[in-house]
Amino acid sequence: MTLRHIINDPPRQDGTYTIRLYASYQGERRYFPTGLAVEKKYWDKKRGEVSKKYVLAKQYNRQLLLQKRKIEQHILDGGQLAHYGEKDKSGSMVAFLEAYIESNHGLKVGTVKGYRTALNKLKQYLSLNGREDISWNEIDKDFYYSFSDFILENGVNWSGLTKHLRVYKKVMRIAEEKGLHHNKSYKAPWFKTRDNESSNKIFLTKEEIALIENLDLSNMPQLERERDRFLVAYYFIMRYSDVVRLSKASFFGNGGEMYMNYVSQKTDIKATVPVKAAAWKLCEAYNFDFSFTANQVANRSLKQIASLAGINQLVAQGDRTGPKCMFVTFHTARRSAATNLRLMGASMKTIADIGGWKKLSTVDRYLRASTMDSAKLARDLDFFR
Structure with a gap:
């Protein structure tokens, strides 16, 4: 029996290549999906696995090996490739x-x-x-x-x-x-x-957001636009479902300043958010259209982007430990924005209003600042002087 993982041409929309498992047994040949994809430069063709240079190589290769073992067991149990799955x-x-x-x-x-x-x-x-x-x-x-x-x-x-x-x-x-x-x-x-x-979901600090902002991705346009959409979500404290519905009609001026109105698809709550210059620049660059890839595609790309930005320190999330980039998803933008706003002194009501949350208690559970972060914030209050 031959089992070998390969990557498929042409590349996907986000520039990655789909990984499939080629299986051959007693004259039968089949290709099975793995649900994984990587850039070609991270694929080790000779070994049929993800290169160790890729930050999530260990997790990916473990899943690929597991798939091989399941097919092997299926054959050992008397099954046929044609009937697997x-x-x-x-x-x-x-x-x-x-x-x-x-x-x-x-x-x-x-x-x-x-x-x-x-x-x-x-x-x-x-x-x-x-x-x-x-x-x-x-x-x-x-x-x-x-x-x-x-x-x-x-x-x-x-x-x-x-x-x-x-x-x-x-x-x-x-x-x-x-x-x-x-x-x-x-x-x-x-x-x-x-x-x-x-x-204990992770959030990105202001310094880590800056690393992502300043990351040169000009030679990787697929990753560059995923990074830019992530930053728009961060600047506007938005969910993926709301970012992909953005339009120029949502923006308006008031008192010489720019604002943006939207109704949250999830909660049906109207939110009004101040528009910073960096956010407006990105919106204009993409003609106010950020609907180019699915959430899952974005999540995979953002892990790679965070790794390239050097956000690789070991952290724990739930009962899992790994490089911080491994836990970055699109929703990290919204969580990070809310947490950083709180650390900068914004009130819970302000965060709830501009983020489209129904209840202050929801925002409180959502924030990911540590007790030390909160203590440092409180240190500047008159009470502690």
Whole structure:
């Protein structure tokens, strides 16, 4: 049996190349998606893996190796390449969850709605990897962290993620009781659900934002525009879903100063934000259109951009530790802007108003300044003089 990872021409919209797994066994040949992509300069063709020069090489190569092992096990269990990853209603999570929802089981309307949302999120996650379903045995530690990253990087908080995970844990228990699988990973300590949003997510300091602003990406236009859109989100404290809907009509003058109005797609709240010169310059440069790539594409590119900017110190996020660039996503822009504003002395109400938050309590949980950062801010108050 031959298993080898390769990259595909032509490049994707963001300049990266899709990684696929070539498999050959007993005259059968197949290509399987991996859900990963890298720039050609970071691909080690001879070894069939991501070059160690790439900051996320260890994580990428671990996922590639895991895929190889799963296909090898599939063959050892008597399977055929043509049937690997096929939808199996007796042994797959999506099919079982669909059937469970349809049968209702006396569930309340609100509960059914939650189950459908969890199902749709799982389908969205799988579609990024070119798949429609996932077997019970594939619900493992790698799935847990990968799915959690996908959900959290798309603006859903820990509370929302926990709701989905609880659905998956329940249907896995029911399926196990029915004898459909023997996978007990959903009972493992690392398969966590949380009742709060305390996940110590990273934010970028003003100095780190400056590193990104000053990074010369003129020879990498795909990364340059992702960087510029990220900065626009930072300057306007916006979510991805709002940045891609920006238009020139949103801007207006008042008292000789420029402002921008928008209605948050997520909360339906109107926000008014002051427009700094750097933000206006970028908006004009892109003709007020920042809808060029999907959120997931941006997230991958921003990790590379942060690495190139030298934001590689080891940090912890949740129960994971790695270079800080590894945890940078598009939503980091909004979180960083809110936190830096607070550290510069802006009130919670001001941040909530210009950021489009409904409640001050939400902003309070959202901010990522440390207790020492807060102490330094308070040091300048008259009370401590």
